Amino acid sequence: MQWSTRPGPAERAADPGSRPREVDARTFRELMSGFPSGVAVVTTVDEEGAPRGMTCTSLCSVGLQPPSLLVCLENRSGTLRAAVSRGAFAVNLLHTAGRRAAAGFSTPGPDRFSDVEWELVEPHGLPRLSSDAHATAVCRVLRTVPSGDHTVVLGAVEHVVTAEAPRPLLYGRRRYATWPSG
Numbered sequence: 001m002q003w004s005t006r007p008g009p010a011e012r013a014a015d016p017g018s019r020p021r022e023v024d025a026r027t028f029r030e031l032m033s034g035f036p037s038g039v040a041v042v043t044t045v046d047e048e049g050a051p052r053g054m055t056c057t058s059l060c061s062v063g064l065q066p067p068s069l070l071v072c073l074e075n076r077s078g079t080l081r082a083a084v085s086r087g088a089f090a091v092n093l094l095h096t097a098g099r100r101a102a103a104g105f106s107t108p109g110p111d112r113f114s115d116v117e118w119e120l121v122e123p124h125g126l127p128r129l130s131s132d133a134h135a136t137a138v139c140r141v142l143r144t145v146p147s148g149d150h151t152v153v154l155g156a157v158e159h160v161v162t163a164e165a166p167r168p169l170l171y172g173r174r175r176y177a178t179w180p181s182g
Contacts, residue, residue: 037057037058037059037170037171037172038057038059038093038094038168038169038170038171039055039056039057039093039094039098039102039168039169039170039171039176040055040056040057040059040071040091040092040093040094041053041054041055041056041091041092041094041098041101041102041105041129041132041133042054042056042071042073042079042083042089042090042091042092043079043089043090043092043118043126043127043128043129044079044082044083044086044088044089044090044126044127045082045086045125045126045127046078046081046082046085046086047082047085047086051113051118051127052078052079052082052083053079053092053105053112053113053127054073054074054077054079054105054106054112055102055103055105055106056071056072056073056091057171058071058072058150059071059072059091062154066156066157067156067157068139068142068154068155068156068157069091069137069139069154069155069157070152070153070154070155071089071091071152071153071155072147072150072151072152072153073150073151073153074149074150075146075149075150075151076149080151080153083141083153084141084144084153086124087140087141088124088126088138088139088140088141088155089126089139089141089153089155090121090124090126090127090128090136090137090138090139091136091137091139091155092128092129092132092133092135092136093133093134093135093136093137093168094129094132094133094134094168094169095132095133095134095165095166095167095168095169096166096167096168096169096178096179097131097132097165097166098129098131098132098133098169099169099176100115100116100132101115101116101129101132102132102169102171102176104116113127116129116131116132117129117130117131117132118130121136121138121159121161122159123138123158123159124138124140124158124159126138128161133163133165134162134163134164134165134166134168135160135161135162135163136160136161136162137155137157137159137160138157138158138159138160138161139155139156139157139158140155140156140158141153141154141155142154142155142156166178167179167180167181
């Protein structure tokens with residue numbers, strides 16, 4: 001496939017006075033808020049054995065051989081440092097009743113785990129949000145890729161825990177929503 005730099009029919013038909021907007025952080029946040037996604041809390045344990053975690057909506061599957069996914073974590077995050085150091089992390093996919101956990105893990109705080117029920121899941125001894133997650137994937141870190149103020153963390157899914165739960169929690173337009181019934 002070859003890419004052309006000549007304007008196509010859509011570009012020629014556009015308002016001749018329109019110009020592309022410069023993309024700053026606010027504009028980009030606004031763009032991405034229009035792309036709703038599921039809500040997850042990425043958890044791990046640091047070198048002292050303390051649980052670490054943060055809310056994450058930048059998550060997607062990568063492939064089936066091996067089963068793998070990726071999460072994007074902020075570079076300054078203690079969760080990122082702990083996941084890389086430990087070589088493992090868990091992705092807790094939240095259900096509707098997990099809204100409070102999503103909010104709690106998205107803001108800085110001394111002990112994000114004090115307000116949620118959690119347990120350690122083997123084989124890596126990683127925290128699972130037992131009352132807020134409808135599924136948890138235990139992952140081994142395959143690779144990290146720095147990208148601006150975040151790092152892409154690729155993980156091989158080695159263990160999955162699922163539970164009967166209400167519908168998945170969604171986030172978009174800067175608010176939480178529930179997966180529609182039916």
